[in-house]
Amino acid sequence: MPVVWSEFVRGVYGLVAGRNASRDQIAEFQARALRSIVRHAYERVPYYRRLFDRAGLKPEDVRGLDDLPRIPITSRQDLQELPASDLIVWGVDASSLLTHRTSGSSGAPLTIRRERFEEYLLLAYRWRGHIAQGRHPTDREASIGYIHDAGDGRGHPKEPLHERLSRFWKDCIDCLLPPKQILERLRVTQPEALHGTPSVLAWLAEEMTDADRRLIRPRIVSCSQETLSDSARQKVESAFGAPVFNNYGAHEFVGVASECPQRHGYHVSDWTLILEVLRDGRPTEPGEQGEVVGTALHSYAMPFIRYRLGDLVVHGPAPCLCGAPFSTLLSIEGRTLDMIRLPDGRSIHPYAVFGPLVESVPWVRRFQVIQERADSFRVKIVTRTETGPDALDRMAGAIREALGSKVQVETELTDQLPPGRSGKFHPFVSLERLNAWRQAGQSL
Ligand SMILES: [Zn+2]
Incomplete structure (x- = not known):
């Protein structure tokens, strides 16, 4: 039984306390849970034993949140090729655990395993966020x-x-x-x-x-x-x-953050994970953009410690302006894999370029931009009204201007742009994503 019952009971405590705790109480809870999960992972999960040994780190070196940066970051790619026995707690049959397969939309699918009670606890926390919203x-x-x-x-x-x-x-x-x-x-x-x-x-x-x-x-x-x-x-x-x-959720953590009922950004699920927002490896300041790295506090069957989710967010103040004691995110900006990587080495977030550009054109109902080669983009458009070739040329020109003169942009009118099989519609399909789909035998 991978559930550590004393920790499970502590997890329920956070569920009851909710927003009535202070920041200090939450930080103390997180530090204690971190020490516990680190010790458990080192002693009972082969992947983390190797990771810690390679870094010359012992569980007792991690005493509190300030010691987090000493733990190496793990990415989905690090885990996806490994057998389940490396990632889950020793002595537990993987088939006895609940499984979730990530949709693979990032091009790197991974099977997440949890014990039933861990799953219920995380779902209860997520539900609490929804209740707060009404x-x-x-x-x-x-x-x-x-x-x-x-x-x-x-x-x-x-x-x-x-x-x-x-x-x-x-x-x-x-x-x-x-x-x-x-x-x-x-x-x-x-x-x-x-x-x-x-x-x-x-x-x-x-x-x-x-x-x-x-x-x-x-x-x-x-x-x-x-x-x-x-x-x-x-x-x-x-x-x-x-x-x-x-x-904002992820299979690895269930609920990551829920929108503040008073719309001051997103409340991070501090009772269930330690969320870091990092830029070039250092913690960001409020208002600064960075990448999400999370440590799951109640996942003992398959731990996630300093796990890179790959989402770009803008770090917010803590506590929230509405008075809730949680850390916050001001915005969630999408997967880093969805960034437009240009042949000249620049990376641009698609919304920064296409959002203002395309949404302000009244005849565009729906659009999708596909990077077919490093230097070639296809823009598929569903229109509201009849559109002449001149308007399409002007749009292609404006997009080319935003991306730089070295790229080719082609526009194509289409009747429908339905969501992909995962239910997620991709307004921008990057070259990496397209290649991953091709390798997996999927079409657009
Ligand atoms: Zn709030």
Whole structure:
């Protein structure tokens, strides 16, 4: 049994204390949990034993949060080639654990394993963040996402019990259905809480008729998995007539941060992970952008210690301006793999270039930019109105200007740009991602 029960009980303490604790109490909790998970990983998980030995580090060298930088950072690539027996606690059969396969959208899929009680604890913490935003436990919920079809033949995979039970109050709708069909389902379900990815919700918002807008009136909308742009937020809020809250999660940690109920950024899930925001290996200041590195505090079956998630975020103040004692993120800016890497060595975030450029053009309904070669980009566009070749040329010219004269930009009109199989729509497909998909035999 990988659960360390004394630690599990301590984990429940944080769930009860929630936002009523002080910053100091949270820091003390984190330091204690860090010492415990480090000792456990060193003694019982082969990968971490090797990692610590190579770094000449002993568990007793890690006494508190200040010692974190002494532990080498682990990336997903470091773990994905290793056998499960290297990554999970000694003496436990991997098949007895719950598994989650990351979708592979980063080009580096990994199987995450957790003990059942660890999973429940993390889900309870995530649920607490939703409650703070205004969700009620009794809400009728509709969730639009990718529904795997590898399970019992009825569209539902072989899921853990709590997932199967949740279908009694949650209507799960496949995001690959045509928008009219999804909206029809929502008119029937009449959800009080609606969930989806920002791109899918914005896509639906555009397809809604006046009747849909009158009849589909959730009290709250939540989204996750992607960056939520200001324009997508406005679009979704006005279409559904409800506030939208974005949440940041990852299979490795479950909930990472949930949007502040008063919209001062995102509350980090400090009770379940130690989140560092690093830039060139050093901690960032509030207001500065960096990369997320997390240490899971309640994952004993398969520990994640100083694990690089690869997401770019802007570090915020702690505590939050709303008074909650948590550390904060001001924004979540997407996966680093999604950066545009140009032949001249520059990296640009796609939203910085394409967001202002394309969203301000009224005839563009939806777009996708694909980097087909290092120096060649294809822009696929779904238009609202008839568009002449001149307008397309002007757009290609503007994009070329933003990217530099050495790149080639081609535009192409298309009827539809549905989300990918993972349910996540990629407004920008980088060359790395495209190559990873090609290697895995997937098409766009
Ligand atoms: Zn707040």
